[in-house]
Amino acid sequence: MTASTPSGPPTPRLRADAARNRAQILAAARAAFRESGTAVPLDEIARRAGVNIATLYRRFPDRDALITQVVVDGFSLVLDTARAAAGTAQTDPLAAVESFLQGMIDNRELLSLPLIGGPMTNDPYARRLQQQIAVALEEILTAGHSRKVLRRDVTAVDLIATAALICRPLPHLPPEQATVLAARHLGVFLDGLRPEHTRDLPSPPTHAEMTAHLVTEGTTAP
Amino acid sequence: MTASTPSGPPTPRLRADAARNRAQILAAARAAFRESGTAVPLDEIARRAGVNIATLYRRFPDRDALITQVVVDGFSLVLDTARAAAGTAQTDPLAAVESFLQGMIDNRELLSLPLIGGPMTNDPYARRLQQQIAVALEEILTAGHSRKVLRRDVTAVDLIATAALICRPLPHLPPEQATVLAARHLGVFLDGLRPEHTRDLPSPPTHAEMTAHLVTEGTTAP
Amino acid sequence: MTASTPSGPPTPRLRADAARNRAQILAAARAAFRESGTAVPLDEIARRAGVNIATLYRRFPDRDALITQVVVDGFSLVLDTARAAAGTAQTDPLAAVESFLQGMIDNRELLSLPLIGGPMTNDPYARRLQQQIAVALEEILTAGHSRKVLRRDVTAVDLIATAALICRPLPHLPPEQATVLAARHLGVFLDGLRPEHTRDLPSPPTHAEMTAHLVTEGTTAP
């Protein structure tokens, strides 16, 4: 499951140079979206990618198509990370959670806007990825619960929300410091995941409830 | 310390209608910034506020002035909340932390973009507020540490960063659900604040280090 | 019934300079549409009118709005001409027809695109004008028929179609010569209107039938 699938598996083969351009556009978009929001001039993305604006348009008919692809690529990476973590869940579930969330922080640059916290999308392939992510995380949680190393009231949605919170950029802060702060925050959060918790959580929305409300809405800069 | 100070305390008296317009502009800006980032057309803010764009310009000479004021208003509210919490710190420091952070969540709409997570500003009054906030939070932490109800490695910067993380909007989620998720996340985090922690945190940046890098950078849509 | 009504009677008062600009834009559009079709760059219209392109957009949100207004203005003039002609119909119906059609030729420049032959519009005010034009022409025809100076099988629709045919520009021909050719053609046509005709006409569509099919379709260059 590479992070460069177009919007889903059915990739039409591109000519070599076109494929290269496409990848450069996506990389430029990822960076630009992070730095300046999804409302950045497409001009700038094209310039960063070293291609003409019309080339960008040929590949992505509008801004949304570009955003969607960036999100989908991000989701792919999240899924990869979640599955890798799930693979170790039987050994040490808490370490698996940590591995997943720290992976989110480590890959901030690539994730760009994904998860709940970013411009969401109705793209069916993106939705499928979201569900698969939830499945992998639930596997980890189940292992943690049955081994009694994880508080029972935490759900996959909480992990996704946490990932969304900590991997979003803290603008106006140098990236290294933002990363340190996120990691420190995560450290505390992970300690809070231990089973002997002292406070109850408000009842959670289901994953279904949450995604039910998701609709694509053009350009958005949070 | 009301939330409607222009940029600092010395507010020039405005005619009644002008004051009303100013307040409406700020409210509209707050909402628009949250929904669409600080790059939203000023036109739209004026329209939402029910005033002419030129009226907005009369009150705020440029976008930055408007952003600054929204930030300052937010900081004022944060400071109020932090001081109120600090007032109870001697009794129950952990509850004081909770009260502060839950207050952040409750006031999300008003905070708009403040703190680390928002468009920062060099406005001297804003900087002063930030420092005062840090002072109040350190008061709480000191109480917690000396009473040994709070892990020692947590600093004021961590609380500020946490506030920034949890009070930013999760776009494309209905606000109520975003609030619930933030509150659940906070619940876990608070449990992680107990002194018997199991993992060390990466070493923190100082408040000075962080703010050293802050510079105003025109318009930004995180 | 002046030719400068916005799109119908409910004209919001414009500031003096704004009204002047609006009139200049319409005049420029009229000329440009005639010369280069309704697909001419709006830039050029703005330039000819001596205003900024954004001023054009403030007044006419899109190309269609501009086209519609030009058409409506043209229809107003046609209606004026038809009514003036109808005023003399009782005296000399054939002269009234001639007066109407020659008026169309004389006012070519102002008519721009109107009638059947131009970019049609669904604008309700435009439709009403069309109907009123038909009424005035029928008045002339009725007088001609009862005085037996006009062949009976000619209808208002025929006069409108004739007007459309002869007042459209013959591009690539100097305007004076086009006018002469149109006038000569009209001369023959008028002779053909006499009652002692030698051939039958194919059965006519009703005005209702014709306008039933009219729908606005964005930009069109005939």
Added chain:
Amino acid sequence: MTASTPSGPPTPRLRADAARNRAQILAAARAAFRESGTAVPLDEIARRAGVNIATLYRRFPDRDALITQVVVDGFSLVLDTARAAAGTAQTDPLAAVESFLQGMIDNRELLSLPLIGGPMTNDPYARRLQQQIAVALEEILTAGHSRKVLRRDVTAVDLIATAALICRPLPHLPPEQATVLAARHLGVFLDGLRPEHTRDLPSPPTHAEMTAHLVTEGTTAP
């Protein structure tokens, strides 16, 4: 004199598929020009023709070449019609005129833009065709005059102008109705051609005068 000559008779042999593409491009251009003017995107013509845009360019180096060919094809058809009509002029000159003009209406779709009313062209072959058309029409007129069945003041130019007027599309009208209206108009006009006319025509421009002014002017949407 087929309608598919490139610009003159000396047609280079094309490979079968290339010839098919060329014909499809011309058909698509004819239709598109009629519907949207000669300024339509060449992209669209290529798409309608089911070929790649680069293929269109291989066949026609620029828009003018395409227009010229469409015009030439149209002129060829006009000339065919005029000669066929001239063949019957000795028998019934008025019927010959009718046959010519009705033929114009019947072939509207194929004529596309020819004659005076369309984008003119300096193509020498096109000019020759125009002259030949005039010759054929004058033959008809001479017959009519000498038989005294046709008013004397009507010239070949008038017939050409009439053809131009009635065979241009009346946009925004369903083609069938436009055809009916044109035929009805023609019916009246033909009656006006009888020798016992009641009014004089303004003095005519000569064919030479008219064509003296013709120059190709790139793209034009009448």
Added chain:
DNA sequence: GATGAATGAGTTTTCATTCAT
């Protein structure tokens, strides 16, 4: 103090045209 209006400077989007495959 407030607003309608205008404008210059973008940003988005489309199109004609060329090139490499």
Added chain:
DNA sequence: AATGAATGAAAACTCATTCAT
């Protein structure tokens, strides 16, 4: 011979900002 791809240049449209009323 035909096509996918790329591009420069233009056209459509938007927005921040200023001015005159």
